[in-house]
Amino acid sequence: MSETSRDSLRERALALDAADPLAARRKLFALDDDGVYLDGNSLGALPVHVPARVQDVLTRQWGELRIRSWDESGWWTAPERIGDRIAPLVGAAAGQIVVGDSTSVNVFKAVVAAARIAGEGRDEILVDATTFPTDGYIAASAARLTGHRIVPVAPADVPAALGPRTAAVLLNHVDYRSGRLHDLPGLTAAVHAAGAVVVWDLCHSAGALPVGLDEHGVDLAVGCTYKYLNGGPG
Known part of the structure; x- marks a missing residue:
């Protein structure tokens, strides 16, 4: 040049x-x-x-x-007050977001809750097998506590893997390695159609990308403040 x-x-x-x-x-x-x-x-x-x-x-x-x-x-009131400030960033109404605990603790609580909400007769937890391994370890602990079985699956294969035994599905909104944005609306709808409960990990999208939790009827979601929300060291 x-x-x-x-x-x-x-x-x-x-x-x-x-x-x-x-x-x-x-x-x-x-x-x-x-x-x-x-x-x-x-x-x-x-x-x-x-x-x-x-x-x-x-x-x-x-x-x-x-x-x-x-x-x-x-x-x-800080957990609820700060949660209300975050809510518009992820497309949720006031009163639906609470700030507290670490990401790992909150993912654990959300997966356990989802597994129990699904009710009897459903003993499988589908887990995103392609990204952030920590979520898989946490889901395995939740499965041991609730008596469920872990089924690792790629996000694109979730619709085909769903069935009458599916209790909960834990997915990452964004693949942290490639930046790929997964189909939150479509996958949420597929999980609901199967009668299961979905948990989305928003750590790599909250504050950076549109999410639309209420718009797409997401059951449970967990994010963090130390990435795109400038909340300081994790």
Whole structure:
């Protein structure tokens, strides 16, 4: 590439950056002036207002108000209050999202609940065999607790694997390795048609992609705040 061509591309890139309607959002995060930070899927950049908020929690809420902060600072209602702020990002109504525990603990609770909701006569839990192995380990523990059997299956093969013995299905919305977006509406409908309960893992989509939990009638879903919601270290 000639020097002239490189200069032309640089000028075009600078012009596009200057016209970007989201360019000013960069100032909301702690970033180096000359750096490009692309890691939003594991630990997003620190929002600049967070240190002051953390300091307030330490010095005023804990240090001064102490036990009164459960009421006066709203600690009691924080799980529901923050959940209501996340709800629009995943297409859920107020009151349906609660923040608490780790992703693994919540996946375990959701799979156990789904298996029990399905009722007697259904003893199989279908698990996404192609992505994030942690979910498979958690589902296996849930199966041991509830007396169910694990059936690993690729998401595309779920409709064919469903049957009268299927109690619950645990699926990842996005394949964390390839970025493939799985068919949440279609797979949810297929699981429901078989009389089973679906649990979606939204860790790699909540805050980055449209989800539509209410629109598509999702039974249970679990996500995390430390990827695309800039919630800090997990």
